[in-house]
Amino acid sequence: MKTEHNPNIDELLVKSMLDEASVAEQIEIKQWLLDDDDNQRYFEHFELIWNESKRLARVSTVDENAAWERFKTRTRAKEQETEVIPMYPKPVFRILRMVAMVLMTAGVGWLSYLFSTRSSSHEMLTVRSGMETLIDTLPDGSVVTLNRKSSISYPKDFEGKTRDVRLTGEAFFDVKPDKSKPFLILVNDVTVKVVGTSFNVKDNAEKTEVIVETGIVEVSRDTQRVRITPREEATIMKASAQMRKSVTADEFHNYYRTRRLFCDGTPLWRLVEILNEAYEADIVIGSERLRNMPINTTFDQNSLENILGVVSETLSLKVEHHGNQIILK
Incomplete structure (x- = not known):
């Protein structure tokens, strides 16, 4: 996943999860998500693990402070080599304390999992x-x-x-x-x-x-x-x-793959139902007597306008447009 373009993205995501990100930081996160699809997947993993950590935290019976002290002891040797000053101390320490608790209660390698998802076969x-x-x-x-x-x-x-x-x-x-x-x-x-x-x-x-x-x-x-x-x-x-x-009453479920509407005695109400879904239209039948009138034809790669034209001629209907709504009379 391509997170190397923003080395501080994990800290920004932590602040966002804690509702402590500024407007500028929120904009930076949104831009980062738009930059690459891999970034969106990385964010989904981050959010999933964050939520799981909070869930485990709610059921934990372990002393969080003691877990945190043990976590610091294990990492102190590496920290002595190079002093690192965190950019966002409060939210970072909060998440690390949560991570320590999760590691002790559930045996989940939170940090290692977060960064290993780039190459994991379970991704x-x-x-x-x-x-x-x-x-x-x-x-x-x-x-x-x-x-x-x-x-x-x-x-x-x-x-x-x-x-x-x-x-x-x-x-x-x-x-x-x-x-x-x-x-x-x-x-x-x-x-x-x-x-x-x-x-x-x-x-x-x-x-x-x-x-x-x-x-x-x-x-x-x-x-x-x-x-x-x-x-x-x-x-x-x-x-x-x-x-x-x-x-199965008809083959309309194939439409988005074949772009073909095969009508064999299909009642008008059923065809209208499919047209509204396929073309995101708002077609209504203006008279109850028209609902069950049968259609026997095949529409192949047709536009909505062409289909309604054929229906109009076949069933002697009028097609009226009222704004975004289409009424068959």
């Missing part, structure tokens, strides 16, 4: 798609396609008995088979387990949805567990403990 990598879809190859050769505004985190190398990744948003996975090491996707409190298959996972504020294209996928939440096969989906509602298995 977590995070890939974000931003405003465009993105294709990424994982360490095992599996391929993931991220929809817009989504992210995935995974280790530099898949070690241990499973291949664990974390997903935010939506992604399509084409998993490389390995029966000895299952592939696990963690999405909030939902776990998706596979060996080698292809499937789509979508998570939003209302639900988590898993749709299988090939192979068998096991979806679990707490004590509930369901297996789904091609053209089946599992839906887990956020507001309840409900987990539902059903047959």
